[in-house]
Amino acid sequence: MTVPTNPDRNAIARAARDPFSRRKFLVLTGGTGAAGAFLAACGDDEDDDSTTGSETSTDMETSSDPLADFGEGDVGILNYALTLEYLEAGFYAAVADSGLFKGADLELVKTIGGHEQEHVDALLATLDKLGEKPAPEPKAEFPLDDAMTVLTTAAEVENLGAAAYLGQAAAIEDEEILAAALAIHSVEARHAALLNTLIGEDPTPDGAFAVPADAQMVLDSVQPFLKA
Amino acid sequence: MTDKTQAAPELEQIEFEAIDRSSFLMKGVLAAGATYGAFAAGPLLRKAFAQGGGSEGDIEILNFALTLEYLETAFYEEAGKEAKLSSDVAALAKTFGEQEAEHVAGLTQAIEDLGGKPVEAPKVDFGDAFSSEDTFLQTAITFEDLGVSAYNGAGPAISSKDLLATAGAIVQVEGRHAAAVRNAAGEPAAPDAFDPTLTVDEVTKAVQPFLAG
Numbered sequence: 001m002t003v004p005t006n007p008d009r010n011a012i013a014r015a016a017r018d019p020f021s022r023r024k025f026l027v028l029t030g031g032t033g034a035a036g037a038f039l040a041a042c043g044d045d046e047d048d049d050s051t052t053g054s055e056t057s058t059d060m061e062t063s064s065d066p067l068a069d070f071g072e073g074d075v076g077i078l079n080y081a082l083t084l085e086y087l088e089a090g091f092y093a094a095v096a097d098s099g100l101f102k103g104a105d106l107e108l109v110k111t112i113g114g115h116e117q118e119h120v121d122a123l124l125a126t127l128d129k130l131g132e133k134p135a136p137e138p139k140a141e142f143p144l145d146d147a148m149t150v151l152t153t154a155a156e157v158e159n160l161g162a163a164a165y166l167g168q169a170a171a172i173e174d175e176e177i178l179a180a181a182l183a184i185h186s187v188e189a190r191h192a193a194l195l196n197t198l199i200g201e202d203p204t205p206d207g208a209f210a211v212p213a214d215a216q217m218v219l220d221s222v223q224p225f226l227k228a
Numbered sequence: 229m230t231d232k233t234q235a236a237p238e239l240e241q242i243e244f245e246a247i248d249r250s251s252f253l254m255k256g257v258l259a260a261g262a263t264y265g266a267f268a269a270g271p272l273l274r275k276a277f278a279q280g281g282g283s284e285g286d287i288e289i290l291n292f293a294l295t296l297e298y299l300e301t302a303f304y305e306e307a308g309k310e311a312k313l314s315s316d317v318a319a320l321a322k323t324f325g326e327q328e329a330e331h332v333a334g335l336t337q338a339i340e341d342l343g344g345k346p347v348e349a350p351k352v353d354f355g356d357a358f359s360s361e362d363t364f365l366q367t368a369i370t371f372e373d374l375g376v377s378a379y380n381g382a383g384p385a386i387s388s389k390d391l392l393a394t395a396g397a398i399v400q401v402e403g404r405h406a407a408a409v410r411n412a413a414g415e416p417a418a419p420d421a422f423d424p425t426l427t428v429d430e431v432t433k434a435v436q437p438f439l440a441g
Contacts, residue, residue: 111416178384185396193406194408204324
C-alpha cells in the first residue's frame with residue numbers, strides 16, 4: 001500500500017516531489033506557501049490593530065467589521081461563505097479546463113470542484129429562501145502554471161476555507177444554518193488534509209486543535225486571486 | 229438492553245432526549261434543502277441533549293464526545309502495539325492517536341471547568357481490527373467518519389459559544405484524520421459535499437461493537 005498518495009495519483013505524487021515547480025510557485029506567490037504563512041503575515045496587521053486599539057475597549061466596536069459588507073448576522077456569514085465557495089469552485093473549474101491534469105487526477109479535481117459547487121448552490125438556495133440578495137460571484141484569476149502550483153494553491157485555499165468556517169461557527173445564530181455550515185466545514189477539512197498529503201505536507205498542520213481564521217485575515221489572503 | 233447497559237455504562241449514564249427515532253442524516257436533508265431552496269432542515273436537530281440546555285446540556289455533550297475520544301485514543305494506542313503497519317501508516321496512527329489523547333485531555337478539562345464529572349474511559353474490544361493494515365484502516369475510517377458526524381450532530385445543541393468553537397476545532401481535526409486514513413486506504417477522502425450528521429442514538433449504536441462487556 002502506498003501512502004500518502006494513491007497509486008493511481010502518480011502524476012500528483014511526482015509533482016509533489018518536484019522541488020523546482022514548488023520553488024517556482026513560492027516565488028510566484030511571494031513565498032506564502034501555506035495557510036500558516038498567511039496567518040503569520042496577517043498577524044502583523046492584527047498586532048498593529050490591537051496595539052492602537054488596546055487603550056480603549058470601544059475601539060473594538062468602531063473598527064470596521066469586514067463581514068458587515070456582506071450583510072447582517074447570518075446573512076453576512078452566508079454571503080461571506082458564498083464568496084469563498086465561488087472562489088473555490090471557480091478555481092477548480094479553471095484547473096479542470098487547464099489540461100494540467102488527466103485521468104484519475106482530473107477526476108479528483110472535478111470531484112472536489114463539484115463539492116464546492118454544491119456548497120455554492122446550497123448557500124444560494126439558503127439566501128434565496130431567506131429572501132436575501134446573494135453576493136456576486138467574484139472575478140478571480142489563479143496561478144495555473146503547473147500541477148504543483150495548482151495543488152499548492154488548492155491546499156492553501158482549502159486550509160483557508162476550513163479555517164474560515166471554523167472562525168464563523170460560533171457566530172452563526174440559526175441552528176439549521178450552523179448545522180449546514182458544520183457539514184461543509186468538515187468537508188473543507190477533508191479536502192485540506194488530502195491536498196496537504198498530496199503535496200507532502202502534514203494533514204493536521206495545527207495539531208490536535210484546528211486554528212480558526214477571522215474574516216479580515218481570510219479576505220486579505222484571497223485578495224491576490226481577485227481581479228479588480 | 230441490560231447487555232448494552234453493562235457494555236457501555238459511560239454512554240448509558242448520559243441521558244439524551246431523543247431527537248428523532250428515524251435515521252436522520254443531514255446529508256439527505258441538505259440534498260433536499262438544496263433542491264427545494266433551503267438549508268433549513270426543520271426542527272429535527274434542535275436540542276438533542278438536555279432539555280434545558282445550558283451548562284448541564286453542554287456537560288452531557290462533552291461527556292458524549294469524551295467517550296468517543298477515549299475510544300479513538302485506545303484504538304490508535306492498541307494499533308501501535310498490535311497491528312503490523314507500514315511505516316507511513318504507523319506514523320499516521322501515532323500522530324492521530326496523540327491528537328485524540330489531546331482531545332481527551334481538553335474535553336476532560338472543559339467538563340471539570342463546568343463543574344461536571346468526566347466519564348471514565350470505556351472498556352474496549354476492537355476485535356480483529358489489527359489483523360492487517362487494511363482492517364486497521366477500515367476501522368480507523370469508521371471511527372473518524374463517526375467522530376465527524378457525531379460532533380457535527382451535537383454542535384448546534386452546544387450552548388456555550390466557546391465550547392462550540394472548541395468542538396469545531398476538534399471536528400476539523402477529525403475530518404482531517406478521516407481524509408488521511410481514507411486516502412491511505414485508497415478511498416475517497418471526501419465522499420460527499422456535505423458530511424452526514426448522526427444523532428446521539430445512532431452514534432451510540434455504532435460504537436457498541438467496540439465496547440467490551
